[in-house]
Amino acid sequence: MQAARADILDALKAYEPELVAIRRDIHRHPETGFEEIRTARLVADKLRGWGIEVAEGLAKTGVVGTVRGARPGQRAIGLRADLDALHIEETPGREHRSTVPGKMHACGHDGHTAMLLGAARYLAEHRDFAGEVHFVFQPAEEGLGGGRVMVEEGLFERFPVDAVYGMHNAPGRPVGTFATRKGPFMAASDTWTATFLGSGGHGGAAAHLAADTTIVMAQFIMAIQTIVSRSVKATETAVVSVGHVSGGDFNSPAIIPARMVVRGTARSYAPEVRDLLEKRLGELARSTAAAHGCTVEFDYHRRYPPLVNHPEQTDIAAAAARALVGGEHVTAEAPLVTGSEDFSFMLNARPGAFVFIGAGAGPDGSSHDVHTPRYDFNDDILTLGASYWVSLVHEELG
Incomplete structure (x- = not known):
């Protein structure tokens, strides 16, 4: 043959x-x-x-x-x-x-x-x-x-x-x-987006009056690193990564932005792990925003199975x-x-x-x-x- x-x-x-x-x-x-x-x-x-x-x-x-x-x-x-x-x-x-x-x-x-x-x-x-x-x-x-x-x-x-x-x-x-x-x-390839909304404010003169989306963004990015290590079983495989962060204006470094966007990807193989990634990302986005007096618009888009x-x-x-x-x-x-x-x-x-x-x-x-x-x-x-x-x-x- x-x-x-x-x-x-x-x-x-x-x-x-x-x-x-x-x-x-x-x-x-x-x-x-x-x-x-x-x-x-x-x-x-x-x-x-x-x-x-x-x-x-x-x-x-x-x-x-x-x-x-x-x-x-x-x-x-x-x-x-x-x-x-x-x-x-x-x-x-x-x-x-x-x-x-x-x-x-x-x-x-x-x-x-x-x-x-x-x-x-x-x-x-x-x-x-x-x-x-x-x-x-x-x-x-x-x-x-x-x-x-x-x-x-x-x-x-x-x-x-x-x-x-x-x-x-x-x-x-x-x-x-x-x-x-x-x-x-x-792997399944999914895209997620968290848009954090706050009041914004003067970062130098009145930071204490702002609902600061930059703090929310930073803590959220750190928090999602625990999803794979603490929410996904060690015998399963998953990846959660941030690929985009935006907010504020380069020419206004003293202004706390009222809107911050964090966008990334989630990869998985098992349907139950895919469900878990969507659930935990949304939970962390909402709870982190609420802890700092902000709100969030969260979207999870399932792209390729x-x-x-x-x-x-x-x-x-x-x-x-x-x-x-x-x-x-x-x-x-x-x-x-x-x-x-x-x-x-x-x-x-x-x-x-x-x-x-x-x-x-x-x-x-x-x-x-x-x-x-x-x-x-x-x-x-x-x-x-x-x-x-x-x-x-x-x-x-x-």
Whole structure:
């Protein structure tokens, strides 16, 4: 089996120059969530050029290509890649640097798209499988929930699947390796905001008359550090972090602000822990405000649910990777990841699994992580990633 999959990798190597060119073209022209018009058009044009049936306009800029196997079969699977970039200014230096100020592909979605395109081309030319493969190119993964929108707009009613699969590059993991796990794998991602309201006042002449929101803000930030350490069971995992604080005016340092805003993120895996984080954050915000004569407007927004891999499909995904690179290079019990993914919405709708593909590191073991200005997708894994998708199709539909 592994020898046959090695032949797939060799065959896909012939596509490598084109896949690199596609990836770098997308990188030069980044488009953020629900604005991936040029990227979607490129994807649709490539698919049609390879004789693949194409549907456009799902979740505004999503694209789905369909390839039917030459052998009879009723099963169908979905393979998903993401299209969007981030609002980050890329560090100058590389030849294929972003041409759009303030936007760049800092998470590797350009590479994910190119890898899935490579698999689509190969499977369109080699249809020795039974059933259907739907290639799902999803918009707006980065914070806007394009996966949720696709599901809500009827993705799986229009393109029924028995299972759906996703993949993400992992800087720092060795090239030629894959990692996954059954059950919870990536965290729920929620955003919370506490707006503290007081009377404000003159910080120099009449501080004693003010209901001081800065004191409330400071004590609240310190208090929430106890949520994970004292409210969440030690056997569970959660993260609560502050990412934004604002209030007052830089030019008025003697004025106690009447309004302070604290905003942050909460990450969890278990539903009961997610409920607890929302409850405790709200309680601490209200009690701290009341203790100092202030009020608070508290909002907790549940964004992405935890990504939970289904056991049977995780076994299939791991088997497809092992057939390609050998069992010693596949971790089937990877640690939990506190990052989040809106592929979780698809896994809530259909059985499936998500894997990480190693993107490598420098000679000293260092790498630029995703969501940073120096990150760049490693073109050396394009054909390996495309080969994994093909191996997965053979595992599911072969």
